[in-house]
Amino acid sequence: MAFQAYGGEGWLLTKLEQLINWGRKRSPWPLPYGTACCGIEMMAALASGYDLARFGAERPSFSPRQADVLIQAGTITKKMVPIFKRIYDQMAEPKWVISMGACACSGGVFRTYSTLQGIDLVVPVDVYVPGCPPRPEGLIYALIKIMEKIEKDHPLRKKAAEIGIGG
Amino acid sequence: MGLKEDVQNTLGELALDFLECQGDLSVTVPKDKIVEVLTKLRDNLGFNFLSDVFGVDNSVFYEKLAKAKAKKKKGEEDKEEEPQGPPPPRFEVVYLLLSLETNKRLAVKIQVPEDDLVVDSVTCLWKAADWPERETFDMFGIRFKGHHNLKRLLMWDEFPAHPLRKDYPLEGQGEERILEYND
Amino acid sequence: MEVRRPTIEDWDNPGDLVTINIGPSHPAMHGTLRVIAQTDGETIVSAEPEIGYLHRGVEKLGEHLTYHQFIPITDRLNYCSAIANNVSYEMAVEKLMGIKVPEKAQVIRMIMMELARIADHIVCIGILGVDLGAFTPFFYLFIQREEIYEIFEWYNGARLTNTFGRIGGVEADLPEDFEERWRKLLPNLKKAIDETDKLLTHNRIWMDRTIGVTAFSPEDALSWGFTGPCLRACGVKRDLRKDEPYCFYDQVDFEIPVGKHGDVFDRYIVRMIEMEESIKIIDQAIKIYKEFPPDAPLMAKVPKIIKPPVGEVYSAIEAPNGELGFWIKSDGSDKPYRIKIRPPCYMVYQAFPELVQGEMIADLIACLSSLNIIAGELDR
Numbered sequence: 001m002a003f004q005a006y007g008g009e010g011w012l013l014t015k016l017e018q019l020i021n022w023g024r025k026r027s028p029w030p031l032p033y034g035t036a037c038c039g040i041e042m043m044a045a046l047a048s049g050y051d052l053a054r055f056g057a058e059r060p061s062f063s064p065r066q067a068d069v070l071i072q073a074g075t076i077t078k079k080m081v082p083i084f085k086r087i088y089d090q091m092a093e094p095k096w097v098i099s100m101g102a103c104a105c106s107g108g109v110f111r112t113y114s115t116l117q118g119i120d121l122v123v124p125v126d127v128y129v130p131g132c133p134p135r136p137e138g139l140i141y142a143l144i145k146i147m148e149k150i151e152k153d154h155p156l157r158k159k160a161a162e163i164g165i166g167g
Numbered sequence: 168m169g170l171k172e173d174v175q176n177t178l179g180e181l182a183l184d185f186l187e188c189q190g191d192l193s194v195t196v197p198k199d200k201i202v203e204v205l206t207k208l209r210d211n212l213g214f215n216f217l218s219d220v221f222g223v224d225n226s227v228f229y230e231k232l233a234k235a236k237a238k239k240k241k242g243e244e245d246k247e248e249e250p251q252g253p254p255p256p257r258f259e260v261v262y263l264l265l266s267l268e269t270n271k272r273l274a275v276k277i278q279v280p281e282d283d284l285v286v287d288s289v290t291c292l293w294k295a296a297d298w299p300e301r302e303t304f305d306m307f308g309i310r311f312k313g314h315h316n317l318k319r320l321l322m323w324d325e326f327p328a329h330p331l332r333k334d335y336p337l338e339g340q341g342e343e344r345i346l347e348y349n350d
Numbered sequence: 351m352e353v354r355r356p357t358i359e360d361w362d363n364p365g366d367l368v369t370i371n372i373g374p375s376h377p378a379m380h381g382t383l384r385v386i387a388q389t390d391g392e393t394i395v396s397a398e399p400e401i402g403y404l405h406r407g408v409e410k411l412g413e414h415l416t417y418h419q420f421i422p423i424t425d426r427l428n429y430c431s432a433i434a435n436n437v438s439y440e441m442a443v444e445k446l447m448g449i450k451v452p453e454k455a456q457v458i459r460m461i462m463m464e465l466a467r468i469a470d471h472i473v474c475i476g477i478l479g480v481d482l483g484a485f486t487p488f489f490y491l492f493i494q495r496e497e498i499y500e501i502f503e504w505y506n507g508a509r510l511t512n513t514f515g516r517i518g519g520v521e522a523d524l525p526e527d528f529e530e531r532w533r534k535l536l537p538n539l540k541k542a543i544d545e546t547d548k549l550l551t552h553n554r555i556w557m558d559r560t561i562g563v564t565a566f567s568p569e570d571a572l573s574w575g576f577t578g579p580c581l582r583a584c585g586v587k588r589d590l591r592k593d594e595p596y597c598f599y600d601q602v603d604f605e606i607p608v609g610k611h612g613d614v615f616d617r618y619i620v621r622m623i624e625m626e627e628s629i630k631i632i633d634q635a636i637k638i639y640k641e642f643p644p645d646a647p648l649m650a651k652v653p654k655i656i657k658p659p660v661g662e663v664y665s666a667i668e669a670p671n672g673e674l675g676f677w678i679k680s681d682g683s684d685k686p687y688r689i690k691i692r693p694p695c696y697m698v699y700q701a702f703p704e705l706v707q708g709e710m711i712a713d714l715i716a717c718l719s720s721l722n723i724i725a726g727e728l729d730r
Contacts (some may be wrong), residue, residue, distance in 0.1 A: 077406060190443050
């Protein structure tokens with residue numbers, strides 16, 4: 001096993017993790033899943049003016065298979081839940097989720113029979129962006145937060161723990 | 168002007184009741200004659216555009232009116248007693264019509280009792296009634312006879328209730344949609 | 351010939367036709383729309399849209415909120431032009447209560463609604479371009495839309511969901527240097543529209559992709575309940591701003607663009623001309639606005655708790671997408687008994703199977719974008 005030589009708190013391992021994190025941090029490809037009003041603000045963030053591509057989110061990936069960050073912009077209704085869950089499941093690890101807007105965070109003003117009261121009921125969320133809708137700056141800030149989170153990640157240690165070697 | 172007279176003359180006995188509110192005229196017609204009425208209005212009065220079709224659940228409305236009446240009665244006992252008829256039908260289906268020539272609008276209403284939730288579909292007159300009728304079925308459970316594809320529109324197929332009925336709570340009854348995938 | 355509608359069961363026994371599921375998560379399906387299409391080769395034999403993926407229970411929610419509390423909810427119907435929704439709802443309540451709105455407030459509403467119309471059409475045309483592979487107009491137009499949003503934000507603090515106006519008038523006067531700001535925006539906006547026109551209208555690829563695609567006859571359009579740009583593209587001259595004038599639309603001079611074939615190109619060109627007409631309307635409205643003294647009233651006398659008398663009214667305005675109407679039934683309490691929203695694109699979208707039948711799959715996307723279906727008002 002290639003990982004064995006680098007298990008534990010080895011010097012090389014730490015540096016390799018940093019290298020991986022550095023690569024991941026600078027290219028968080030988003031899956032823009034705009035369902036409602038927030039989708040328009042997300043479009044504004046992707047378009048000229050705010051230009052999310054400056055932060056490495058250069059390629060909005062419409063296929064969940066090739067995306068790293070799921071930007072859930074807008075309401076998820078109960079009718080949509082199974083589909084949304086499936087999209088999340090289709091994304092390859094590692095993956096992060098931004099919950100953009102009040103509806104995605106908590107259901108927002110729509111405390112009704114057909115609205116899911118927050119997407120964290122069905123998928124794990126990394127960053128919440130409040131607002132109805134949040135400004136594009138809010139989304140950019142959330143993406144920077146994701147980048148910070150990636151920086152602190154330990155991909156190899158996780159992998160090693162997963163296959164049962166190292167510390 | 169004179170829309171009410173025109174409608175009265177065209178429909179004759181079919182016009183059961185008129186309601187005028189801030190210049191908006193609505194006419195109540197018998198439930199089983201709705202296609203006949205709308206055809207007459209379309210061909211004779213030029214109401215050739217169907218704006219919308221939707222349902223109303225009047226159960227709470229009647230309760231409130233009765234309460235308000237009871238309050239009034241307590242104040243002035245000497246007024247004559249209202250005749251106690253059978254309870255009015257629970258649901259109402261409203262058809263909003265528009266005449267493209269005169270720009271006049273007319274609401275045609277039918278009353279649908281809870282034990283007979285079947286209404287003739289008007290998709291044969293206007294295709295526009297397709298989805299609104301499906302939505303009315305979805306939200307109130309009123310069935311439209313002759314509709315080619317009457318199934319739920321906004322909620323998923325297995326949804327057990329009709330959400331816009333007044334006895335359905337705003338926050339729902341904990342329904343959840345479960346989809347099974349093959350892979 | 352009776353066309354069988356495809357269902358989800360067709361996945362298991364496709365037969366000669368191929369069933370294609372598009373959406374609800376698909377780059378070209380806006381928001382949450384879904385179409386199940388049966389195709390023979392690349393030709394669509396039948397298509398069945400499925401909606402409801404953004405049904406948030408707005409009408410039910412309205413029955414549990416007071417009349418004022420419902421205004422912010424209307425923002426979230428057609429979120430591309432929230433102001434038109436707000437005004438439409440407010441006008442319905444005002445009609446129910448018999449309130450006459452001060453004239454100055456009406457002019458402010460008119461100016462803001464036309465700005466919203468431009469913003470809405472920009473989104474529609476920008477996205478139509480993106481869906482057909484023309485990315486540049488999207489950038490050109492969105493810069494100007496950003497400017498319009500800045501004006502909205504400057505006036506009432508929100509970019510998208512404005513909660514503009516109150517029942518009985520508007521909350522604030524236009525800022526002092528509004529006209530100056532509009533003059534500054536105007537040449538850029540005109541230039542952006544002009545550039546888009548140059549980039550697209552006579553572009554060979556654009557013409558091939560749009561002209562004659564999903565053409566619709568005026569009779570069919572009326573039977574299906576079309577309103578707005580989609581109806582005008584079919585050649586029916588109908589615009590509530592002219593036919594049932596509200597605010598000051600009968601005092602300004604503007605044209606209603608009318609198409610001929612009702613295809614994607616006509617819908618596009620009708621929207622392009624409407625943006626120019628909107629600019630004209632705003633210019634004239636500012637002139638009317640300036641005639642009012644600065645301290646002219648902006649609000650009619652409205653009771654603090656709104657309790658309309660028992661009754662029911664329907665009031666509609668020409669929103670960017672077509673006739674947006676509110677039917678409100680009041681039982682005399684401070685909450686509406688029933689609110690029915692008549693969204694324009696709901697009526698347009700139900701004709702989708704008929705529109706795309708016999709077209710190519712790629713044209714389905716073009717058609718969908720040109721109809722400007724906004725899931726928020728479609729599903730409510």
